[in-house]
Amino acid sequence: MSSRAGTVARLRSAGCVFAEDEARLLTDAAADPAELEHMVSRREAGSPVEHIVGWAEFCGLRIVVGPGVFVPRRRTERLAHEAVVVARRLPHPAVVVDLCCGSGAVATALGAMLDEVELHAVDVDPTAVACARRNLAGVGGQVYAGDLYEPLPTALRGRVDLLVANAPYVPTDEIALMPPEARLHEPQVSLDGGVDGLDIVSRIIEGAPSWLAPGGALLVESSEPQVPELVWMLSQNGLAPQGTGSVVIGSVVIGRGSP
Secondary structure, eight states: OOHHHHHHHHHHHTTOTTHHHHHHHHHHHOSSHHHHHHHHHHHHTTOOHHHHHTEEEETTEEEEOOTTSOOOOGGGHHHHHHHHHHHHTSSSOEEEEEETOTTTHHHHHHHHHOSSEEEEEEESOHHHHHHHHHHHTTTOOEEEESSTTTTSOGGGTTOEEEEEEOOOOBOGGGGGGSOHHHHTTSOGGGTBOOTTSOHHHHHHHHHGGGTEEEEEEEEEEEEGGGHHHHHHHHHHTTOEEEEEEEETTEEEEEEEOOO
16 A cells, blocks of 8 residues: 555544545655654644645645644635725725734735735734734735734724624534534634624624725625624624625625725
8 A cells, every 4th residue: 555545544534534635735745754654643633734734725825824823714715805806996005904814814815916905914813923924924014913903003094995804703602513623723712703603703893994994895704694693783883785705604794884
């Protein structure tokens, strides 16, 4: 049995649904058989494969991730692409703030896809902030450590064209139902959205009007059942809902400020 075939068999036995793909990633990343053995053992123990190889694919980019950092999901690529569509309609380079940025995947993707953009990203977790700084180094931008809007420069008030947020939106009681690589190896602060999953998102919506430029937009990811409540929140805070786009098990909800 080849090394690749043996790795596939072990990963399948460990319950890895995409054993073939993961075996390829691990064998390509390992410098020698000893390192491969160590990597496969970590995966069998439940560590996310992205933490093991040190990166996750997102919008065609390799985003640096590591232990203790939320792994960007493929469904969140829709959030990045929607933000690009909005940004390209602006008459000037967009000022973008990525809240709850985690690894900085969304902000990094925007920096790669837009010709000119002023990027800012925020996360409350110091480990995530350090990771985001590595990823954003190649596209420019600033990363701040703190709670939502609190660490942003006051000079940004009223001039942010795009606020994007993949904030935690899993209800607290549902975290126990998540795959073990998420609930055991990603920080709870990046998953737990409170009783209804909307604690953090509601704070983002409430604070958005004072930071958005005239006609600026807020884009947030949520689960499908949360969309009606989010649309109501946007309306209550002076943001006009302008559409939702289904994303597998989530949605991107867009709210615009007054021009």
